[in-house]
Amino acid sequence: MIAYVLRRIVFSVIVILVAVSTIFIVVRSLPGNPAQLLLGPDATPAAIARLARQMGLDRGIFVQYGYFLRDVLHLDFGNSSQFGQPALSIVMARVPASLELAGVSMTMVLIVAFVLGPLLAWRPDSRLDQLVSGALMFIQGLPGFWVGVILLLVLVDNLRLLPPGGRSNWESFIMPAITLGFPFACVLARLTRDGFVDVLQSGYVRTARAKGLSEWRVLRKHCLRNMLIPIVTVGGVQLGMLFSGAAIVETIFNWPGIGQSLLNGILNDDYAIVEADIFVFAVGFVAVNFIVDVLYAYIDPRIRLGRS
Amino acid sequence: MAPEAIASDNVLEAHNVHVVVRDRSQRSFLRPREVEILAGVSLNLGRGETLGLLGESGCGKTTLARSLCGLMPIQSGSITFTSSLGRGSQRPPVLAVQMVFQDPFGSLNPRRRIREIIAEGWEINPRLVPRHSWEDRLHSLMRDVGLPAEHLHRFPAALSGGERQRVAIARALAVDPEVVICDEAVSALDASVKAQIIELLAEVQARTGVAYIFISHDTSSVRRLSDRVAVMYLGKIVESGPSSSVFSSPAHPYTMALLAAIPRLRPWRSRAEQRRLVAGEVPSFANPPSGCRYRTRCWMAKEICAQFEPPEVEVGDGHVAACHFATAQQPVPANGDTVAL
Amino acid sequence: MAVPASVVITSDETPVPVRPRRSRVASRHRARFWVCSAIVLAYVLAAIFGPMLTHFNASLNNVTESLVPPLGHKGQSGFQLLGTDWLGRDMFEEMLQGARTSILIGATTVGIAAVVGTLVGIVAGVRGGVIDGILMRLADVQLAFPSIVMAMLIVGVLGVSILNVVLSLSLASWVVFARVARAEAVRVRALPFVDASRLLGGGTIHIMRSAVLPACVAPVGVYMTVQFAFVVVSEAALSFLGVGVPLSDASWGTTIAGGEQYLATAWWIATFPGLALAILVTCISIIGAELRREIGRESPTQTVR
Numbered sequence: 001m002i003a004y005v006l007r008r009i010v011f012s013v014i015v016i017l018v019a020v021s022t023i024f025i026v027v028r029s030l031p032g033n034p035a036q037l038l039l040g041p042d043a044t045p046a047a048i049a050r051l052a053r054q055m056g057l058d059r060g061i062f063v064q065y066g067y068f069l070r071d072v073l074h075l076d077f078g079n080s081s082q083f084g085q086p087a088l089s090i091v092m093a094r095v096p097a098s099l100e101l102a103g104v105s106m107t108m109v110l111i112v113a114f115v116l117g118p119l120l121a122w123r124p125d126s127r128l129d130q131l132v133s134g135a136l137m138f139i140q141g142l143p144g145f146w147v148g149v150i151l152l153l154v155l156v157d158n159l160r161l162l163p164p165g166g167r168s169n170w171e172s173f174i175m176p177a178i179t180l181g182f183p184f185a186c187v188l189a190r191l192t193r194d195g196f197v198d199v200l201q202s203g204y205v206r207t208a209r210a211k212g213l214s215e216w217r218v219l220r221k222h223c224l225r226n227m228l229i230p231i232v233t234v235g236g237v238q239l240g241m242l243f244s245g246a247a248i249v250e251t252i253f254n255w256p257g258i259g260q261s262l263l264n265g266i267l268n269d270d271y272a273i274v275e276a277d278i279f280v281f282a283v284g285f286v287a288v289n290f291i292v293d294v295l296y297a298y299i300d301p302r303i304r305l306g307r308s
Numbered sequence: 309m310a311p312e313a314i315a316s317d318n319v320l321e322a323h324n325v326h327v328v329v330r331d332r333s334q335r336s337f338l339r340p341r342e343v344e345i346l347a348g349v350s351l352n353l354g355r356g357e358t359l360g361l362l363g364e365s366g367c368g369k370t371t372l373a374r375s376l377c378g379l380m381p382i383q384s385g386s387i388t389f390t391s392s393l394g395r396g397s398q399r400p401p402v403l404a405v406q407m408v409f410q411d412p413f414g415s416l417n418p419r420r421r422i423r424e425i426i427a428e429g430w431e432i433n434p435r436l437v438p439r440h441s442w443e444d445r446l447h448s449l450m451r452d453v454g455l456p457a458e459h460l461h462r463f464p465a466a467l468s469g470g471e472r473q474r475v476a477i478a479r480a481l482a483v484d485p486e487v488v489i490c491d492e493a494v495s496a497l498d499a500s501v502k503a504q505i506i507e508l509l510a511e512v513q514a515r516t517g518v519a520y521i522f523i524s525h526d527t528s529s530v531r532r533l534s535d536r537v538a539v540m541y542l543g544k545i546v547e548s549g550p551s552s553s554v555f556s557s558p559a560h561p562y563t564m565a566l567l568a569a570i571p572r573l574r575p576w577r578s579r580a581e582q583r584r585l586v587a588g589e590v591p592s593f594a595n596p597p598s599g600c601r602y603r604t605r606c607w608m609a610k611e612i613c614a615q616f617e618p619p620e621v622e623v624g625d626g627h628v629a630a631c632h633f634a635t636a637q638q639p640v641p642a643n644g645d646t647v648a649l
Numbered sequence: 650m651a652v653p654a655s656v657v658i659t660s661d662e663t664p665v666p667v668r669p670r671r672s673r674v675a676s677r678h679r680a681r682f683w684v685c686s687a688i689v690l691a692y693v694l695a696a697i698f699g700p701m702l703t704h705f706n707a708s709l710n711n712v713t714e715s716l717v718p719p720l721g722h723k724g725q726s727g728f729q730l731l732g733t734d735w736l737g738r739d740m741f742e743e744m745l746q747g748a749r750t751s752i753l754i755g756a757t758t759v760g761i762a763a764v765v766g767t768l769v770g771i772v773a774g775v776r777g778g779v780i781d782g783i784l785m786r787l788a789d790v791q792l793a794f795p796s797i798v799m800a801m802l803i804v805g806v807l808g809v810s811i812l813n814v815v816l817s818l819s820l821a822s823w824v825v826f827a828r829v830a831r832a833e834a835v836r837v838r839a840l841p842f843v844d845a846s847r848l849l850g851g852g853t854i855h856i857m858r859s860a861v862l863p864a865c866v867a868p869v870g871v872y873m874t875v876q877f878a879f880v881v882v883s884e885a886a887l888s889f890l891g892v893g894v895p896l897s898d899a900s901w902g903t904t905i906a907g908g909e910q911y912l913a914t915a916w917w918i919a920t921f922p923g924l925a926l927a928i929l930v931t932c933i934s935i936i937g938a939e940l941r942r943e944i945g946r947e948s949p950t951q952t953v954r
Contacts, residue, residue: 015793022799026806141930143882145889146905146923153912153919244797248886252909262798266805267891274802281798289793379844402850409841417842419863425842428859429849476845483849 001297008293012286019282023275024068033057038271040081051078077276082264087272091258091280097167098246098257104173105181105242112185117192124197133190140186144245148179148252166254176253180245184238191234195227228299236292243285317390319486319519320353320376320405325385327368327375343594345371347543348385353487355392358513358520360534360551362527362566368543368593369523373491376521377405392486403429403436406480410492412472416464422475423460429483436483449478452515454508470501474508481512489521494529506532527566531555536626539563542601543593549627559621559629561606600632608633682939685932692929696752699745732917735907740921747901747922750894754815755881759873761819766826767869771861773827774834775853785831788824796821797883805892814884814893821883822876829872833865867944874937878930885926901926 028034035052036043052058056067071077077087120129155162155175162171247259254260258280265273327346345368353359363369374380376387391404409415416425423446430437437445450457453474464472473493480488490509494502506529513520524530530537531551538548539562547560558564591597597604603613612632621634731740773784800817807813837843837860846856887893888902896903901922908918 011789011793015790018790019794023802026802030806137934138927138931141878141934142927143885143923143930145886145902146919146926149905149909149912149919150923152909153916156912240795244795247798247801248890251890263801263805263890263892266801271806274806278798278802282794285794374844377848379847402848406848407845409845411841415841415845417860417863420859428846428851432846432850432855479845479849 004297005294008290012290015286016279016282020072020275020279021065023271023278024065027271027275028061028064037269038078038081040270043081072279077279078272080265080273081270082268082273087270087276088279090273091261091276094256094258094261095280095284097255098250098259100167101173101176101180101249101255101257102242102246105177108177109181109185109188113188113192116189118196120189120193121196121200124193129193133193136186136190140183142182144179144183145248145252147182148175148249151175151179152252167256172253176249176255179252180242180249183241184235187234187238188231191231192227195231199227229296232292232296232299236289236296239288239292240285243281243288317355318352319355319390319392320521321386321388321390322349322351322372322376323386323388325349325372325375325387326383327371327380328383329371341594345543345593346375346382347596349540349543349545350385351538351545351548353519353521354535355486356513356517356519357535358522358533360530360537361521361523361540362525362530362537362563363540364525367540369540370491372540373407373489373521373523377407377487377489378402379407389487403433403483404485405487405489406483406485407489407491408473408476408480408493410495412469412476412496413464415476416472418464421461421463422467425464425475426479426482428479433483445482449482452481452512453478454504468501469497470505473497473505477505477508477512481516481518485518487519487521489523491523492525493522495524495526502529509533527555539566542591542596544601544630546602546631547627547629549624553624553627557624557627559623559627559634560602560631561608561633562602563629565605600630678939678942681935685935685939688932689929689936692748692925693752695745696748700742700749703739703742703745731921732915734904734918735911735915740917743899743904744901744922744925746899747904748925750811750898750900751881751884751902751926754811754818754884754894755877758815758818758822758880759877761815762822762876763826763869763873765819766823767830767865769823770827770830770832771834771857771865774831775838775857775861781831784827788827791820791824797886800883800887801890801892804887809892809895811894811898814887818880818883822880825872825876826869829868830865833868834861837861837864871937871940871944874933874940878933878937882926882930885922 027037030037033048033052035048035055035057039048039051054067056064075088079085080087080090083090116132120132123129152175162175166172246257247263249255250257250260251263258277261273262277262281264270265277325346326344326348328342328344330342349368349372351359361369361372371380375382389404416422420428424431426446426449427442430442446460447457450460455471455474455478459467459471459475464475467475476493477488493509494505497505509520509522510533512518520533522530522533534551536549537551537554538545539554539560540546541562547554547558547563554563555567558567591601591604597614599615600606600609600613600618603609606613608631610632616632618630618632618634620628620630622628623634731744733739734743769784773781796818800814800821803817803820804810804813834857838856840860843856843860846860851859884893885900885902885905888900889906891906893902894900904922905919908915908920908922911918
């Protein structure tokens with residue numbers, strides 16, 4: 001187990017490294033002076049020259065990469081060309097908003113899935129079950145950004161139920177959370193339904209023989225593990241979707257999170273913010289994946305012994 | 309069985325072959341352990357004869373088969389193939405040793421038609437058979453293995469297990485091999501089909517003079533086809549000789565046990581016979597018993613068996629056994645009564 | 650009308666076997682498959698021929714005729730099936746143009762990703778060893794990071810264009826195919842008929858071509874449908890955000906983005922393209938699911954007899 005955890009840590013660090021290096025490559029491949037690009041159009045020639053020396057632009061590309069990595073290690077991404085403040089602190093200030101949204105979204109997802117799942121499993125393959133499962137499949141495939149727009153259309157413009165955007169009262173959480181989490185909710189609902197169907201079907205046979213409490217224990221231990229495996233697998237993938245969905249949802253609903261700042265940075269050529277944002281994204285994503293992987297390995301021993 | 313084949317020279321010879329595999333499931337993190345599968349195997353296959361290879365599952369028979377045809381590299385020792393054709397023959401030597409595999413479902417490419425499967429050797433080596441004679445040769449091969457020509461354009465999924473093995477045999481014969489290794493070729497088939505395929509193999513040998521190495525864990529099939537027989541245990545050959553001699557007078561306790569385990573008409577067994585039945589599981593290759601490898605399951609085992617590897621004792625004409633206690637010609641009575649040792 | 654799963658004896662005493670339940674379920678699946686395929690085909694045809702027939706004018710700026718609701722009338726041009734957008738452009742024509750853009754990008758991206766990914770996967774699976782290790786680690790790392798974010802970055806920084814969208818989405822997609830192809834290669838490599846090929850003198854290339862590649866076609870094909878849906882939706886999302894296709898090319902994403910401002914007054918601009926997307930994606934998912942069922946049933950080891 002420890003060997004597995006160590007392997008995952010090393011892997012996570014490599015991923016962050018690759019993500020950060022990708023920005024380096026992309027930004028440096030642009031035409032023009034990288035120092036100027038980072039400082040923006042209003043920068044003075046003196047400031048540009050100073051930054052250029054700091055970045056090692058007069059030296060070779062590998063030296064520049066070295067300086068870049070050094071800066072990353074010191075968590076120094078430079079100043080934002082839009083706001084003039086250190087990029088990382090700007091991005092970090094927005095992290096709580098994104099985390100809140102993710103938290104609310106995940107809570108909704110879990111509630112929906114663990115209520116709908118067992119409900120559907122009660123009468124599997126009934127008309128209702130088929131209808132709802134089919135609907136879930138359809139909903140799952142809908143493009144996220146469009147659902148967000150439609151929600152705005154219906155709930156804000158027509159029914160005037162919810163605020164139009166931005167992070168304010170608790171009501172303002174509803175639409176973004178739904179938009180962010182609905183695919184995951186659909187998938188999880190169907191998975192828990194399947195899992196519960198298995199449990200109930202085997203549970204029926206056991207309780208029919210009325211063996212007593214110990215049977216339930218065995219059932220729970222055995223079935224719980226098997227049910228958790230696909231859930232954690234899919235959960236890991238879907239959590240990734242949460243991160244990529246953040247940019248979209250935050251833009252539609254004007255939510256002050258790291259997704260919105262990333263997009264704004266890209267659209268406004270603020271490369272310092274882009275670097276800082278990608279870094280935060282990478283760390284967050286990798287951390288979440290790491291936890292999921294360790295959980296997964298704990299549940300399914302086969303993973304520990306096989307390929308990392 | 310082959311006609312009176314005078315084993316004038318050997319088409320295939322193996323001398324003291326050692327084969328090692330890397331076992332990744334062993335615990336060592338950085339360096340996967342090396343496990344020796346074949347620990348010094350020697351055998352000869354005469355031209356046109358059938359050598360039976362008998363042994364339990366997991367004793368290394370398949371590894372030996374794969375080494376003999378070149379699919380698996382050997383660590384030490386030598387494997388020599390002597391072609392009957394002169395130098396400058398068109399056929400590359402690798403085609404001379406062919407194999408028929410155990411699994412009739414996995415041994416044919418499910419996405420190719422039968423004609424393409426059989427002709428694969430010609431497709432890879434276009435100089436062997438000119439294109440215009442493919443059709444004729446395909447038809448004659450199908451006749452040789454007893455399949456209707458209609459099957460040629462079909463896919464393997466449309467054929468039964470026995471039919472697929474016939475196709476596999478046809479594929480092997482298509483390149484005019486001198487040796488065909490049958491690795492449990494009939495083990496996956498029903499009893500009646502099994503008998504048909506064995507007859508087919510015998511008939512092909514009579515017609516073409518090809519040599520077989522017939523590998524099986526089933527003694528009756530081996531008995532039917534083999535001129536000579538070798539018995540294998542845990543990576544070593546424990547007994548070998550003419551099949552008549554080995555089957556009637558087994559000299560190695562393992563062979564005796566294998567033969568005694570054949571279900572007989574009289575279901576009850578004498579005590580002696582029960583003692584001889586092989587008990588327990590095969591020990592692992594990674595940790596073979598010291599001295600004689602069979603000693604952990606042998607009823608005759610004494611101290612000397614743990615200390616020294618048994619020498620090859622000649623117990624008959626060309627019949628050797630690797631046992632400290634092997635003596636010449638102790639015929640085992642057919643009804644399994646106690647034999648004075 | 651419930652049909653009993655029993656035998657119905659007709660007047661002349663010949664038993665007429667009634668179709669058992671299993672094949673009814675199977676024909677439902679087949680119907681689903683064909684209906685969805687027909688819909689997708691309609692989309693593709695519309696994408697190819699639609700813009701040819703209707704002449705979408707991207708740079709139209711006719712404010713007087715803008716924001717006409719569906720089934721309304723627009724000045725001299727007459728009946729508008731889906732209304733007009735904020736620049737007076739016909740929504741129907743705009744949708745057809747968007748279909749062309751999206752499907753073109755989808756097909757090109759999946760084509761590139763599938764070819765490159767399958768090649769890499771086959772080589773990694775058959776050769777094994779160091780090459781396999783490196784390639785798969787690379788794939789792992791890439792899969793570990795959300796592809797949309799990376800695509801946003803690449804397009805956003807390198808510039809908004811169809812080429813960059815295809816490039817970045819191909820980069821995001823090839824890994825899936827490499828994984829699938831490698832798994833197939835590893836599985837097939839161990840089968841006896843590959844050994845037989847080697848004994849017949851077959852080299853690595855021959856085995857890749859005759860054994861591995863045909864086995865990859867089915868699973869790769871299934872994933873092509875899945876990835877196509879993913880690419881189409883991703884392109885729309887990227888374009889919606891402004892880091893996808895340039896505004897001059899009418900993609901469904903850009904149309905929805907434009908329509909977002911007019912949600913209160915002209916709801917149709919943002920709704921229809923999304924609806925079209927949703928239907929296309931659902932149909933492709935169903936096709937993919939049905940294909941996967943077929944593949945699962947037709948395993949090479951199954952016999953008829």
